[in-house]
Amino acid sequence: MKKFFSVRQIGSDGSQNLKLILLFLLISLFGFILSITLGRVPFKAHIVFYYLFFHYEIWMSLLGAIIGCAAVLYLHCHKAYLPLKIPCFSWPQVICIGILTLLFCWWGSHYIYLKYPLSMDEYAPLFQAKIFAAGHIRGQIPPELIPYAKALTPVFTIYDSTTHSVMEFYLPVHALLLSGALLLGDPALLNPILLGAAVPLIFQIARQWKPDSVYLPFWAVVLLVANNQILITSMSNYSMTAHMFLNLLWLFCYIQPNPRWFVAVPLIGALAIGLHQPHCHVLFVAPFLFRLLLEKKWQKVLYAGFVYSAALIFWLYWIGLTRSNESNQQTVACFGFPGILQFIIQLINLCIFTNWMPFVTLPLLFIALRNFKAADPVTRDLFYGLGLTIVFYFFFLLDQGHGWGYRYLNPVLGNVLLLSSLGLVKSSEKTALWSRMTLCAILIAFFIQLPIRCFEVRQFVQKFALPYQKISKLDADFVIIDSSNIWYGNELVRNDPYFQNRPVLLLNQYLSEENLKQLHSRSSKIKTLHYDDLIRLGLPPGRNVTAHFNIPKKT
Secondary structure, eight states: OOOEEEGGGGTHHHHHHHHHHHHHHHHHHHHHHHHHHHHHTTSSTTSHHHHHHHHHSHHHHHHHHHHHHHHHHHHHHOEEESOOOOOOOOHHHHHHHHHHHHHHHHHHHHHTSTTOOOSHHHHHHHHHHHHHHTTOSSEEOOGGGGGGHHHHSOTTEEEETTTTEEEESSOSHHHHHHHHHHHHTOGGGHHHHHHHHHHHHHHHHHHHHSTTOSSHHHHHHHHHHTOHHHHHHTTSOOTHHHHHHHHHHHHHHHTOSSGGGGGHHHHHHHHHHTSSOTHHHHHHHHHHHHHHHHTTOHHHHHHHHHHHHHHHHHHHHHHHHHSOHHHHHHHHTTBOOOOHHHHHHHHHHHHHHHHTSOTTHHHHHHHHHHTOTTOOHHHHHHHHHHHHHHHHTTSBOSOOOSOSSOGGGGGGHHHHHHHHHHHHHHHHTTOSHHHHHHHHHHHHIIIIIHHHHHHHHHHHHHHHHHHHHHHHTSSOSEEEEOOTTBTTGGGGOOOOTTOOOSSEEEEGGGOOHHHHHHHHHHOSOEEEEOHHHHHHHTOOBSSSHHHHHHSOOOO
């Protein structure tokens, strides 16, 4: 005879579950109200971060609020069965899931993301990857184009006026990885491969981290592949998928019982520090290394300390070699004590992060947090790494700009998924409530959230990708772009690192009258694209950008 347990019969857990669902409901309602309120003002609608929030998070926040209300009703009215049978993945199944994830993201990079590096955070490493693939560290401006260097150079690249060479602003490991994918024939392969490999990786981590938990590996895999944030980001050229993968690979080697695996741990860390920005790995790894020190594991401390110190010195040397003092000062100026605006940004980030995951992920994370005092060291360090990363960005005075979901947390997304899976397993020991809600949330993530997100991303990316394709195919030697009143128009300058592409793209704002005369004397095939020309191509204006996106115009 089956026993039925109402949530109220479980004791204090019933009220705790209700509080967690209400927390999620409040976050969703906050996102919905904020997106409506600030969208009507409009509050900094010309900045892409706010634009994407106001126009693309309103419906997901509303959906989250509806799901939160449904969960409250479920909690009070439904009788949860005990237990709920959950399947256990085998290795062939996990590998198949990884391959399917890889193929889906690769397909999406072509047909949803249109193989277009939308932001300059995506374009700069691809620019550098082409240089590495050619066997060089820097690209070179031809002598005849040196007078126009500033107008030619893409955003987030560094021009050396002494050697007249160019390279990306960021650290180079991501570009090195991209160069490998470039040699394979398609740089869009990199992130899908890394995400596909992360599937069996997180499966094995979950198995070894909690060997007594039968269902933890299942939930870790399912929550990963149902996460819209990492799926869409892996269709793009962002370095964040690589950050997540290398941090998971580091954790995999760290938790191995055989001490020989530890040899690889700081070596992976050295690569992760140089991937893009050093803090992404440092914030993840700091709690683990500090614990080694507290536990007086001196051999590991000395070895890891030596390798990490050497890596930090090398990458600091690289930064000093490649960046000017002015650019370093600009980087330092991005940090400071948070004001009211920064707290608003972080609240927006919380809403975005919640909306791009299966809706139960955040409540499950809090369930795991409730057991923090009794947690094992790895669990605590995963929480510390996540907490450090969140706190760090309160002191980063800028928003993330372009991005799908809250991409700044992608380096510790593995922490979130593992801890949320742990919270789900802990809750399932008493009631099947959260297991049932998680299965529903995963179905919603696959069949409602993901199609909507794919449509939104393609709609947004094509507004820039299609006009750029037309510009890059113009019959001209030089195309001069007057981007002053075009939304992110300066990002249209995307030349080959050796500037052999035709047409060569230049920004009008950095060309003097003398430069223009020289260009016209050099070639008769020069086109200048003014505001009206760029609008006809379909690019959004700097002013009234909202109306442009919401009211389609014929080109």
